[in-house]
Amino acid sequence: MAAMLEINNIHTYYGNIHALKGISLTVEEGEIVTLIGANGAGKTTTLRTISGLLKPREGNVVLEGEDITGIPAHKLVYKGIAMVPEGRGVFAKLSVQENLEMGAYSRSDKNGIKDDFERVFALFPRLKERRSQVAGTLSGGEQQMLATGRAMMAKPRLLLLDEPSMGLAPVLVESVFDAIEQINREGTTVLLVEQNALMALSIANRGYVLQTGQIVLRDKAEALKENEMVQKAYLGME
């Protein structure tokens, strides 16, 4: 059976800047896979290439056996990819409810959407309380919940998460990661980009380490945690 996601030898440029220099990775159905690496290593660029916001100059992206390279982002949502962008990207002037409705923009099954509202509210009860509030007035943690819940509303089979821990207090980081695990248990495959390598590796099955646009290491999450280079560079251990 084809993998959920397979990217082969991707080269992506920003103008003349060669941001991704031949990235290949696979995500199997049901997994949580994490991409870790320093600032500027190309983690976000990788996600943006997969979600269709950027077009790779070389290489291809394959979703469940179908080549989706170069398909624009808004069409990929219909193929089952949802992304939580870096910095959350909630629509500040729309209410929480409307943000979630936008998440379900690609769908027309009214009953299914209703069920997913309940599912998101069960996962993040805070959002239910703040349903009619304008999203710009939410705290950072609540906005992260909203952005994650909004991506769930698309009922994706593959969820891309870009730095969900950014700017959050440790307590909140933990609850966000609990939610990600919960979402994964309910059957969504997750590709997670993180600077907080420790948290990411603790929930992931496998991980890739990115450095200046290339993958330098790939392994099971536990093995990466024990890896000396990873410990030194990303886990802050000596």
Place this chain on the structure above:
Amino acid sequence: MLKRYIERFSWVDFLLKLFQVLALAAIVIGIFNTLSVARYSSDQWVTLIFAGLAQGSIYALIALGYTLVYGILLMINFAHGDVYMAGAFTSVFLADSFALSGFLASHPVLAILILLLVAVTVSMVLNVIVERVAYRPLRGAPRLVPLITAIGASFTIEYTFRGLYGAEFHAYPTVPALSGIINIAGYEIPRVQIVVLVAAVVLMLGLYFFVERTKIGKAMRAVSEDKEVARLMGINVDKVIMITFAVGGALAGAAGVFNGLFRPQGVFFFMGFIPGIKAFTAAVLGGIGNVPGAMVGGLFLGVFEAVGPNLILEGLGIPAVNQLRDAFAFTLLVIILIFRPQGIFGERLAEKKA
């Protein structure tokens, strides 16, 4: 205290403050003088106010087109006044033939609906074409560039219509069913003004409902906040932009017919210029990018330019005030831009992520 004040003193601020005080003083003195000599009766004031409301509702409909487009693309569609002209100009020929055949007299409602349908379709299609040809290829270009193509599109439309229909003035026929007056609380108001005002308000409420409640309307608001994230939701941003131009054009087309009912004269290829700029003023007045702001701004500008010259300028002893109407409206634009660039409803004008 004084030392601090002198240190922070700036001539620019001082002159602006002075200008503000003088403008306020002129307004207060003008109003006081006019009212103290009771130059106009309350009948006359009410007449002016309703004429202003009817005219203002037309400005508001056009202003919505500016504000919707600005909200999404952060650009001023300077061809919008000409899109309004296109609807009004096309419908005038049909209106003439309806009047000649007697259809306008025998079935006024149906006839006006057909006129509206034609004008709305023409303006809507034209606005969509303008977006497709003049703006879409320049998405991502510096913001000055689409401004220049907007001016080019404006001239293209004007002179295409001149080429097609000539440079003569045309006039809408009077609709028998709309002439006459309605008596409201003892004041006599021309029926056509009430009809235009009510119809325009219905359209505005419809638009408000569309933007606030429908899926496409919500998508429009999402796109105006963040195009990239909107794409991640599965929203086809180009399509939403096209719909925005279609809606703005439709409202302008309707405004063209309403204007023809209310002020039948003066239909010609350049008729969109002044209302276009006035509607832009109204949109800025309400806070550009803000939908209720454009509605309120349009109505306010209409009333302000109808009542203002008589109320303020006449009290200052200025002759022939009614000819100063346009100057008065644009002075208002200058004053707003100086003192409250974000408009009444205060949407920030600062550059946001385009």
